[in-house]
Amino acid sequence: MTALKLENVNKFFGSVHVLKDINLTVEEGEFVVFVGPSGCGKSTLLRVIAGLEDASSGTVTIGDDVVNTVPPAKRGIAMVFQSYALYPHLTVKDNMGLGLKQEGQSKAVVEERVSKASKMLDLEEYATRRPAELSGGQRQRVAIGRAIVRDPKLFLFDEPLSNLDAALRMNTRVEIAELHRTLSASMIYVTHDQIEAMTLADKIVVLRDGRVEQVGTPMELYNNPANRFVASFLGSPSMNFLERSVPGVPDGQTIGIRPEHLRLAPSGQFSGVVTHVERLGGDTNLLVKTDQGETVTVRLFGQDPTEVGDVVHLAFAPEDAFYFDAAQERIFDAAA
């Protein structure tokens, strides 16, 4: 069964075309991540699914029902916001229970579901506190709890980790992944962070300028990007694009090589001077200026003695290289 189906969804703000012909299905229990640079329409798309914005055209189906005209509260969804959006005057318990109360659930049901969610998220000891008395991470867990108690058909996350610091972000990421496993619920997650996208998603949807660029599993997108945008967006450090440095690349084409696929070898296909070294302990990143004046990032595993100013030769396996034409589309039967 499909949890969500979008057909030809368009959205205009005045004369600005924000979402362009979006077609997408989310299967039951799937974790789908919308990723893209800011302003690409990913948050707007999420708000259209939630019913906070109306689609200008097209249909939105959640479960078996077309929900274009259904108000947000009746769509069977729950949403977690970037700014937590907890009700400042209510306690943790009441924050989580408000949605159920509005649905007209009995007190016993509310109590039971809230305490179950609190237990799941380690929030039991904070039940009577107000949001102002909680830390950022705790607030975000309350926001997640508020979504869980409603037992929705579809969870929507709008950049939930952006306001957390780096260490907490990692922990909460793991928690969300575990939550997805235990609830086996369908989830849609919006982020601009490709690491969150790669680590959480069953399926990634890459958006740019209101259009879906590519849909696939994280590894499909990493190994087989459809165009230069997707190739550059996923992977960190991002892919190198070279026009002149590598011999044998036809005019007007660009070769793309991931930093981790380059290695130092005296017999390398091209060479350059090291301009900067980042030693991370586990990895070493080199910035190399090629003889043709282009800059390349090289990711070496482990520690490496290379110094700034060294001349290095770089090698890569031909099957790891991608070729793109002048319109930035991928060329599959590469000329080289």
Next chain:
Amino acid sequence: MTQTRRIPGTAIAAHAVLITYTIIALFPVFVILINSFKTRRAIFRDPLGLPTEETFSLIGYQTVFKQGDFFLYFQNSMIVTVVSLTLILLFGAMAAFALAEYRFKGNTLMGLYLALGIMIPIRIGTVAILEMMVSTGLVNTLVALILVYTAQGLPLAVFILSEFMKGVSDDLKNAGRIDGLSEYKIFFRLVLPLVRPAMATVAVFNMIPIWNDLWFPLILAPAEEVKTLTLGSQVFIGQFVTDWNAVLSALSMAILPVMVLYVIFSRQLIRGITSGAVK
């Protein structure tokens, strides 16, 4: 506040300026208060002297309570001020919420139209207002005053409150919508508590001109049973003889309710500011 950056000299200077200002602002009030407790002769002989055993007299207060229906005037002023403020805050906040929250055609135009009243003094329309009140039979009623003051206060209220409401997080309102709160509940339960400092500001701005107004009570409601306190005090000021004891006593008592209201609102104001800082 960092300790190291505080220079004692500037702190003293700042306090000196503030204290001077406070003295200048409070001096007339102080003079009214002390003179209201003195005999008529003492008021003129030594206007700045404190009441002594010889000069102390409650004659002013006695006159006020005997002559004129002081408590009725007081009650009228209270009703007019409180009801007008309530209506200004309620309707002003609702209009501001609509302007800040919903996208509709002519939103900006409507905002400008509502703010126009800030620039045009309502007294220019006094004749027209009087004609309207006469034809609707509202002359000499408190309703007439309440309607005029509400109209007078709304433009500024809408203007200030809509700016504040734009600052309330969209996510919070959307979370309420997803939890199934109606727009009214979102307005009353989520947005209003968060703009409470702004509401207090608007209330203070509007309260004092309404309480002190002489113009509209004189024109629209001069009858004995609907006189406000400011208008009522005028009976003691005559063309040839003015009963200064009574005038000063009436004015002293008129200060009290405004002060009580002000304390209530300003506490809200401070609480709003601090709760915002901790969040």
